[in-house]
Amino acid sequence: MSEKNKLSSPVAEFNGVSLRYGSGPEVLKDIQFALDPGSFYFMTGESGAGKTSLLGLLYMAHLPTKGRVRLFGYAVDELSRRAKARIRRQMGVVFQDFRLLPHLTAFDNVALPLRIAGVKESEIRRHVSEMLTWVGLEKSMRLLPEALSGGEQQRVAIARAVITRPTLLMADEPTGNVDDAMAKRLLHLFLELNKLGTTVVIATHNQGLIKHFNFPQLHLEKGRLSVIQSSTPYRDMAAKLFNRGDKE
Amino acid sequence: MNKPNIFFATDPAKLFLPWMSMLMSFIAVLILAAGMLTYTSVTRWQRSVSGSLTVQIPTYTELGAARGELVDKDIETALTILRASDGILGATVLSDNQMADLMTPWLGDNAVMAELPLPKLIDVTVDPTAQLDLAQIQADLADQVPAATLDSHRIWLTPLLRLSSGIIKLIGFILLLLVLTTSFTVIYATRTSLSVHEPVISLVHMMGANDFYVTNQYANRSFRLTLAGALFGFGLALPIMAGASFFLRGVSSELVIQPTLTLMQWGTLITVPFVLSFLAFITTFKTVLAYLKRFL
Numbered sequence: 001m002s003e004k005n006k007l008s009s010p011v012a013e014f015n016g017v018s019l020r021y022g023s024g025p026e027v028l029k030d031i032q033f034a035l036d037p038g039s040f041y042f043m044t045g046e047s048g049a050g051k052t053s054l055l056g057l058l059y060m061a062h063l064p065t066k067g068r069v070r071l072f073g074y075a076v077d078e079l080s081r082r083a084k085a086r087i088r089r090q091m092g093v094v095f096q097d098f099r100l101l102p103h104l105t106a107f108d109n110v111a112l113p114l115r116i117a118g119v120k121e122s123e124i125r126r127h128v129s130e131m132l133t134w135v136g137l138e139k140s141m142r143l144l145p146e147a148l149s150g151g152e153q154q155r156v157a158i159a160r161a162v163i164t165r166p167t168l169l170m171a172d173e174p175t176g177n178v179d180d181a182m183a184k185r186l187l188h189l190f191l192e193l194n195k196l197g198t199t200v201v202i203a204t205h206n207q208g209l210i211k212h213f214n215f216p217q218l219h220l221e222k223g224r225l226s227v228i229q230s231s232t233p234y235r236d237m238a239a240k241l242f243n244r245g246d247k248e
Numbered sequence: 249m250n251k252p253n254i255f256f257a258t259d260p261a262k263l264f265l266p267w268m269s270m271l272m273s274f275i276a277v278l279i280l281a282a283g284m285l286t287y288t289s290v291t292r293w294q295r296s297v298s299g300s301l302t303v304q305i306p307t308y309t310e311l312g313a314a315r316g317e318l319v320d321k322d323i324e325t326a327l328t329i330l331r332a333s334d335g336i337l338g339a340t341v342l343s344d345n346q347m348a349d350l351m352t353p354w355l356g357d358n359a360v361m362a363e364l365p366l367p368k369l370i371d372v373t374v375d376p377t378a379q380l381d382l383a384q385i386q387a388d389l390a391d392q393v394p395a396a397t398l399d400s401h402r403i404w405l406t407p408l409l410r411l412s413s414g415i416i417k418l419i420g421f422i423l424l425l426l427v428l429t430t431s432f433t434v435i436y437a438t439r440t441s442l443s444v445h446e447p448v449i450s451l452v453h454m455m456g457a458n459d460f461y462v463t464n465q466y467a468n469r470s471f472r473l474t475l476a477g478a479l480f481g482f483g484l485a486l487p488i489m490a491g492a493s494f495f496l497r498g499v500s501s502e503l504v505i506q507p508t509l510t511l512m513q514w515g516t517l518i519t520v521p522f523v524l525s526f527l528a529f530i531t532t533f534k535t536v537l538a539y540l541k542r543f544l
Binding site for chain 2: 084093
């Protein structure tokens with residue numbers, strides 16, 4: 001596939017993908033879907049349905065036991081380690097357990113992806129300060145994660161995932177520890193990124209958010225995936241949300 | 249604001265590596281210095297035995313009676329034995345004039361020398377590359393020319409040379425063991441550190457850090473910690489060497505050389521901390537690289 005075709009190809013494409021851990025049962029079965037550039041999806045399903053595993057395949061924590069995963073047009077199983085690292089730098093992940101480094105301050109946790117990407121310290125200072133201010137943590141920049149509440153830690157984790165303006169953003173229950181107002185505020189952050197072209201996949205149980213934002217859903221049930229389209233095309237939905245300045 | 253240390257804020261290797269490298273460097277420097285001094289002695293001894301031998305034929309008996317014609321007969325027999333032996337290039341009897349030249353520095357003019365019961369000397373030129381069977385030559389001389397004496401440092405230096413070569417090999421073996429111990433210790437410390445920091449490594453890997461981002465941080469840190477400890481160990485070895493040099497100064501002789509090192513030998517010793525640190529760097533680099541293969 002040429003570079004031009006790769007740019008216009010789906011951000012992620014799953015063809016007959018199955019996954020099992022060791023000799024255990026299949027946790028994902030014959031998954032088939034494609035994420036178009038700039039799309040926004042909720043990933044839904046009960047606990048144990050395979051949401052975290054599907055996200056793991058998306059950020060290349062695992063390889064499928066059957067089928068093929070393509071990311072940005074590249075077959076993951078054919079990528080070199082260097083190429084995988086390059087692709088990972090185009091992704092942002094918010095983990096369910098946050099995975100903040102306990103010995104780094106909120107500022108340094110958020111700065112981590114930029115430092116890995118080799119961004120200049122002066123730029124890092126500016127971007128990270130802005131981002132932490134945006135998520136309401138301007139007064140907590142120098143605090144270690146242990147000094148932050150669960151909701152604040154979650155916001156640090158989100159800030160870290162979006163600081164590089166990733167092409168693909170994945171979040172596993174990103175609003176689980178914050179109140180509804182903050183949840184919507186964070187969703188607006190994701191929408192902002194989506195408006196700039198980032199493809200967003202958010203795994204959530206929060207029915208309020210799903211109904212409120214009405215984006216298409218990747219619904220998992222016992223390891224099988226179905227796509228539930230939204231009643232309103234997501235671009236129109238995003239436009240509507242932004243135009244009315246939905247901040248309640 | 250300082251760039252934070254991502255991996256090593258709390259690390260078990262922080263103290264372990266410097267202590268280990270200090271000890272290794274201390275031992276390596278002392279052993280290497282001893283090895284170099286032994287090598288210098290061995291080289292000098294080898295040089296002294298590789299040149300020539302001397303056979304003495306007494307011209308007077310122990311009771312002071314002139315041996316007369318027996319001397320010429322003994323010289324003839326001794327020359328025949330020597331020339332027939334493997335590894336001997338030539339044997340010639342020193343003339344009276346040559347003897348006089350040799351003795352002049354000690355005895356002055358020749359008039360005094362004529363009064364002395366000097367033996368006849370046979371100068372034997374030895375092939376330095378050949379294996380000389382001195383024991384056989386000595387046995388043949390004792391059998392056929394009982395009055396003759398074979399003067400050679402080689403006779404008593406050969407077992408000493410063997411011992412010294414053995415000591416040098418032993419020192420080489422100990423140094424090899426030190427290198428292996430250092431490598432295994434670094435591997436152990438690195439693996440311990442890697443398992444402690446697995447969540448961090450897994451996270452930075454997921455964020456797109458390539459393998460060298462992680463390996464370089466670990467290897468550079470290993471180098472720094474090892475160098476600090478090894479330089480300290482080198483410093484600790486210096487007073488020990490100075491003390492040994494002071495106490496051995498009095499026993500300096502033909503056998504035991506003055507226990508001082510040449511500039512080049514000092515240069516070799518100062519490389520020890522750097523060699524150890526480089527070894528730690530390479531070992532850590534390879535250990536971390538192998539470990540990272542477990543991540544996709």
